[in-house]
Amino acid sequence: MDFQDYAYEYKSDGPDTLGKIEPKLTGGFSFNLRYKNFSLFAQMDGRWGGYIYSESWTYAMGNGxxxxxxxxxxxAHGGSLRTDVYGNQVYNGAVPDAVFAAGEKGNTPTGQNVDIGGMTFKEAYNKGYVASWYAPAYYDGGNSAGTYDWENGINWNGAIAEESWLMLREITLGYNVPAKILRKTHVFQDAKISFSARNIGYLYNSLPGKQNPGSIQSNDPFNPWITGGAPFTRTFAVRLDLKF
Incomplete structure (x- = not known):
């Protein structure tokens, strides 16, 4: 992941670069097709690049x-074997994708103290120097209130994610009533009926859990937060245009 110098996690020993907030590209396009008396209009828009933090996802992961x-x-979901407090052998151990900081210590199977600084958690676990984490505690502790999910280069729960999406914003199908039919009415010169659907759905969405990118709490580009996300609203309409 190629991080830029725009967003940071502030810590006591200085900021860590996380990623660029601003998108690389935003835009949209539309087209209108006509065939005989039928017409089809479609519109899409999207955003590519830039990172966002979802507090909603953090709390959701913490609650499982x-x-x-x-x-x-x-x-079945990759849990490692561990012994619970009742002495039962269960497969609910977490072996996170993490690296121990310099100076961290573990214990050998015979009880000897050993330096595990610089080792991955998986390496230390395979050597028997550390035990796996109890999975519910792993999610609850890493996603508690007020915690960020980025530590020593590890994106613990995916709450910091690239915000790229492509939305199918509108589709309208129309039909022009033929003139020979309108002449028989002796009233209407033109008539068109159309059916429209708006905010149909995301053709592509990079946020985890299919979160709605429109839930960002502010239109300020330097507040890339989702807090208490909301679903998008899909609407449908039927329209009749008449010309006398």
Missing amino acids: TPLASLQYRDQ
């Missing part, structure tokens, strides 16, 4: 509601 939080909870 997204499908992504199934990881490590059982053997």
Whole structure:
């Protein structure tokens, strides 16, 4: 991941560069097709690049509601074998994708103290120097109130994600009533009926859990937060145009 110098996590020893907030590209396009008495209009818009932080996703992961939080909870989802407080052998151990800081210590299977600084968690776990984490505690502790999810280059829960999306904004299908039919009415010179659907859905959405990118809490480009996300609203309409 190629981080830029625009967004930071502030810590006591200085900021860590996380990523660029601003998108690389924004835009949209539309087209209108006509065939005999039928017309089809479609409009799309999108955004590519830039990072966003979702507090909603952090809390959701901490409570175990997204499908992504199934990881490590059982053997089918990659949970490692551990012994619970009752002495039962269970597969709900988490082995996170992390690296131990310099000076961190572990214990050998015989109880000897050993330096594990610079080792990945998986390496230390495979050597028996550390135990896996209890999966629910892993999600709850790493996603508690007020915590960011970025530590030593590890994106713990995916709440910091690239915000790229392509929205199918509108589709309208129209039909012009033939003139020979209108002449028989002796009233109408022109008539058109159309059906429209708006905010149809995202053709592509990079945010985890299919979050709505429109839930960003502010239109300020330097406040890239989703807090208490909301679903988008899809609308449908039927229109009749008459000319006398």
